[in-house]
Amino acid sequence: MISRVSAEHPSLLDLSPRELERWLAEQSEDPYRASQILRWISLQTPIAAMSDLPQGLRSRLQDQFTEGYLASDQGIEGEGAVRFLFRLKDGEAVESVRIGEPADYTACLSTQVGCGLRCSFCASGKFGWTRNLTQGEILGQVFALRALTAAQSGLDGWPRHLVYMGMGEPFHNYSATLESVRYLIDPNGINFGARRITISTAGLVPEIYRFAEEDLQVGLAVSLHAPSSELRRSLMPIEEVYPLSRLLKACQTYIEKDRTPPDFRVCPSL
Structure with a gap:
């Protein structure tokens, strides 16, 4: 289930794999795009740099989602x-x-x-x-x-x-x-x-x-x-x-x- 802690666009990290697949289907995108996106997410790659996705898909992702990645100092x-x-x-x-x-x-x-x-x-x-x-x-x-x-x-x-x-x-x-x-x-x-x-x-x-x-x-x-x-x-x-x-x-x-x-x-x- 998509969760929010603010009124911003939902985070990609708050989409389950099934929800991502459904969203892609609504966008008339091929199912295999989900695996590509999940791999990029696991590497904390900015949406704009997900290089094996079509530019149009990257733009729609940026319009509808935030990345939601966390950052820290060295520890x-x-x-x-x-x-x-x-x-x-x-x-x-x-x-x-x-x-x-x-x-x-x-x-x-x-x-x-x-x-x-x-x-x-x-x-x-x-x-x-x-x-x-x-x-x-x-x-x-x-x-x-x-x-x-x-x-x-x-x-x-x-x-x-x-x-x-x-x-x-x-x-x-x-x-x-x-x-x-x-x-x-x-x-x-x-x-x-x-x-x-x-x-x-x-x-x-x-x-x-x-x-x-x-x-x-x-x-x-x-x-x-x-x-x-x-x-x-x-x-x-x-x-x-x-x-x-x-x-x-x-x-x-x-x-x-x-x-x-x-x-x-x-x-x-x-």
Whole structure:
């Protein structure tokens, strides 16, 4: 679904591959143009420089869409990771993290500006929740990290793994999070391996049940951070709403759906 955070033209990054194909059909363009455009988008190429598209098509794209690419400074390095701050078009900002060496790194993505869960160990929660990111703003982090890494290393820049563990609770932005995953794993687009993607949750029980029904081979990580409900409550206010007993039951149901068992995390995340 096309999303907007302003009254501007929608971002190309907020179009799903299917929506792009439908738009091209409305323009009487050949279907293969979608793959060409998706490749250019993944490389953060300006519409005007998408050289294998006819000039008329480029003009129509420019008339109806913005590119929506994100940009960052060189990043702050420390403890085996590089943190990048991305400024959004409404002036808000989110952080993404490149973990590991450029040839074999994990990209840690944000899904919200701020976070409303207020876990005691998380800096994002101290500022509260501002808004959800759009599909395009989530994808923009992936493509920007690829471009930054490629420029710095001379490699293609693609991450080995993607983890939705940055700012925000991914399941509080369920639709945009899942739309970005489907975009990335689409075989006619980026074709990123689903098993190389992990979504982390602080323990939103209804969304774990919902996620168990999705036809996706994407990993799930669950932030426990404590072996008992009492201790967890002191660290994570969500324990008051979804206590450990309900959370573990939801995880068991998830496993029974022939899913890979969740990765239970007991140490504070990045």
